[in-house]
Amino acid sequence: MPELPEVEVICRGIIPHVRHARITDIRYSGKPLRTVVPIDAMRDTLLNVPIEKIWRRAKYIVFSFANDMTLIFHMGMSGKLTLCPPETPPAKHDHLFFTLDSHIQLRMNDTRRFGQVVFVDREKSGDLETTVFKNTGPEPFSEACSGSYLHRRARSSNQPVKTFLMNAHIIAGIGNIYANESLFAAGIHPATPVSNLSLYQWEELMKKIQAILHWAIDCGGSTINDYINASGEQGYFQANFKIYGKDGTPCTICRAIIEKMKIGGRASYFCPVCQKI
C-alpha cells in the first residue's frame, strides 16, 4: 500500500469517522512491530481524550489529542488502517484495535510488521518538525520542495537519481513506484547521477512528481466513499502504471521494450529510448 498517495488516501478516509471521537478501548495482538508498541502509554494517556486532528506527514499518519499527546503511525511495507464495526472478528494480521465512542473500531493491520506506532509525549508534541520529523525532507507539494532545492541538495552527490528521490531525508513520500513513474514521465533514466541533472531538469521532474502524486491520490480517492465497508480496498492508480512492473512490454510512447534493472537494491524500470542518462 503505502507511499504518499496511499497514506493520504487512508488519512482522508478515516478523518470523517475519527475526528472528535474518543478512544474507549485499546487492544493489541502482542506481536512485535518494527519498534516497541507503546501500549501502556497509550492506555494511560489517550483513553477518553478527544482526537482533535489527523493528518499526513511523509508516509506517516499523525493523530493529535486534546491533551496534547500525539500518536504517529507508519505503515511500513504492508500496513493499513481500517475502520469496521467493533464486533467484527479480528482479521489475520490485525495488530491494534482502537474502539471509538462513535461505535466504530479503527484497526492497524500489517502483514509484514514493518510498520510502527510512535507515542509522542506532550513536551515534544508541540514541535514535531524539530523532533520526530527533524530528518524528514519537505513535502512534495510544499514551497520548500522546489526544483532548485533538489538541484542544490544534489550538487555534490553521484547517487542515482532514483535512489535520491526515494531518500526520505531529501524529499518525503516517494517510494519505489512513484520514483519509477516520475522518472519515466520526466524522460530521465533512473541510474542518472544526480549531479548530471540541470536546474531545468529538476524543475521539470518536480512538476512530474507533483502531477503523478496528485493523480494517484485522485484515483485512490475514488474508493474513499466506501472505505468504511472496504475489505481489501484498493485505489485505481495501478491501472495507470506506465513503467512500474512493465518490463518486457512496449513503452506507451515509443513502443521500445521496457527494461528492468536493480538500482540500490530496488527494482527499477525504464524505457531505453525515452529515458536518457
Place this chain on the structure above:
DNA sequence: CAAGTTACCTGACGGC
C-alpha cells in the same frame, strides 16, 4: 564519508 548491504517479517510465486 558517501554509498552499498543487511535486518526486520510474512506470503506469493516460479523452478525443480
Place this chain on the structure above:
DNA sequence: TGCCGTCAGGTAACTT
C-alpha cells in the same frame, strides 16, 4: 505435492 530461493510499496543501522 512440497521444498527452496527470490521478491515485494520502507527505513534505519550497519559496513566498506
